[in-house]
Amino acid sequence: MLLAHATLVRGAAFLGSGLQPNGGDPVAIGGTLATKVVGNGLRELDRFLNLLVDEVAVLAAGDIIDTVAFARRRNTAGKIAMIRRSMGLPHPDHERLRAMGRTRDCLFHCGGVVRRASYAGTRTMIAGWPPGTAAAKAPGLVLQLGDRLEVTPLDLARACQFYHDIADTIVADTKIFIGWIEFPASSGYIGNAIVACDGL
Template sequence: MTEARAGRTRSPSAYAALRRGTAFVRAGIGRDARRGSVKVVGNMLAELDRLLYVLITETASDRGVVLPPRSRHTVVRLAALCAEHGRTGADAERLRALFWSTLCLRRHDGRAHRPDRGRGDRMTVGWPASGVDGNALALFPLLSPIMPSPDQLVDVCAFYDRLALHVVTPRPTAPRAYVGHGLELSRA
């Protein structure tokens, strides 16, 4: 589905708002990332998460999908919407890492503050490691600075844009079974 068609859902304002949000973050990357303002970058990432949350909520409402009550986390709502539409929530790990990374940027002076597991000594952040091929998310020792680079922020914006398109794209219809002449054929 193209971006133009995605905007024709019943919740176009939420989709457009998220797209404007990622454009705003991209426009402010050079200024804020160079200045080292971890709180500003954290606030921008928190706003992207909030806009995705609103998009998921509105899309679910438009499609008659009941989301778990009291689910305040975007990753929980995304997983519920994906499950309802027969899709995998493959991006849940990264979205969860972005949530905790954003929290550390905003409230812990931009330092890794929450281990991935129990008493671990490392934290996975929501952006790929610098200079590494592939999509492996960066790992940081606890209490080390986690400020993303401008390139990493561009990657995060592309991730949110892709999620937004994924959320508003209607689920493809399931193949229907064709029964005739004693044969059962599946046709798309």
């Protein structure tokens, strides 16, 4: 679980900085394929989150969930909702996760042109991040069908921070749920011994 979390955190920092190897203030991703690159980067972050949730399922819900079948599921928002229900936790970011899915598909498959509405019978798509300099947790940017979704460095940084925050929350909640104990290092060779109580 910790390795999956660390992988997502590194990926979010890299993409959120505008693909700068050493991080730093966000910069724009240039080039003729920039939109597709951003879309693909967000797809990769979602995949990292999906794999993290698979690890959580084994630790926290292996006795009530078929973890093999669960790992084959690709709907990350749905998987997180299932895991949180099994732990008796709310899932407040479900709609934003779904909006992020539509946003990355728009970028990757449609070159940033809005082709699909968020809800049947409507003509608008809600993006996975708020407009402009609105608060980070403000309602998502609303676009009409046919509009082009332009991704600013701030937009991308916020999207990556969103994935980072969800990963942090899931790991913290899982540690509490399973009674995770972190022992201090006993020697320079062993390092931190991190053991889940149910594995003792």
